[in-house]
Amino acid sequence: MNLEIHGVGKRYRGGIWGIEDFSLDLSPGVLGLLGPNGAGKSTLMRILATVTKPTRGFVKWDGIDITKSPNHVKKALGYLPQDFGVYPNLNAGEFLSYLAAARGLGGRSARKRIDELLELVNLAGACKRPLGSLSGGMKQRVGIAQALLNDPTLLIVDEPTAGLDPEERVRFRNLLAELAGDRVVILSSHIVSDVEAAATAIAMIRKGRLLVHGAPEELLRPVAGKVWEMTIASAELSGAKERFIMSGTVRTSEGVRVRIVSDEPPARSATPLTPNLEDAYLYTLARAPAGGVQ
DSSP states (O other), X not given: OOEEEEEEEEEOTTSOEEEEEEXXXXXXXXXXXXXXXXXXXXXXXXXXXXXXXXXXXXXXXXXXXXTTOHHHHHTTEEEEOTTOOOOTXXXXXXXXXXXXXXXXXXXXXXXXXXXXHXXXXXXXGGTTSBGGGSOHHHHHHHHHHHHTTTOOSEEEEESTTTTOOHHHHHHHHHHHHXXXXXXXXXXXXXXXXXXXXXXSEEEEEETTEEEEEEOHHHXXXXXXXXXXXXXXXXXXXXXXXXXXXXXXXXXXXXXXXXXXEOSSOSSTTOEEOOOOHHHHHHHHHHTXXXXXXX
């Protein structure tokens, strides 16, 4: 199975491009799509899910153009959009049964699948409660379950851990890792730790353009030897943020311990650190071209 994205661009009214000249070739595994708000992540995912059509370029699933033959990819697709909505008067079981029927799934196999998914997302105990009474995190878990209804071989999830507590985030990240062996999974998030924990490959996007794509270890190489730690006074923090790429701060009794990404040591007292993905992400964004898609 293969997802080919070639030269894809999406132009909105007013001549604004959501994404431009975007190309990737994906095989089974988890692709983490990282980028700031407004980078074009959701636009790309809506194109891949056939919710919207590209202005230019094409996307092929197993060699077939999804714009020309959308039903081909829809059979394989599971999709959790960022703005997932529910019917508030239905409970989780009823809602998933309704969606299963709408997708041509029915009978005992559908009921069994729904029971399995409710257990998987830790909602079996709340499956009879109206969706309108559930917390935001619980509704998000219903969204995750509906994306897995048809056991998809192409799974697209946009900000799936939004609203989940830390335990549920870990549960979902582990689930993605388990699913990745025999399907293409695309995970969009601004939470770098979620992507770092689950992704087998990462694509960073800014202002509609792909900046870099590769395995996590490949993305870490450019910042090797460029991450430092030092302690500064609280009064110096604002100025340090203006001068350096800062990926972390910790308040201590001696001052503020800061984590800085810099080609050169920021001070004589700075000590080197092992880089992480957040360091690489901030370093890549800082060195991307200032201009976006025109």
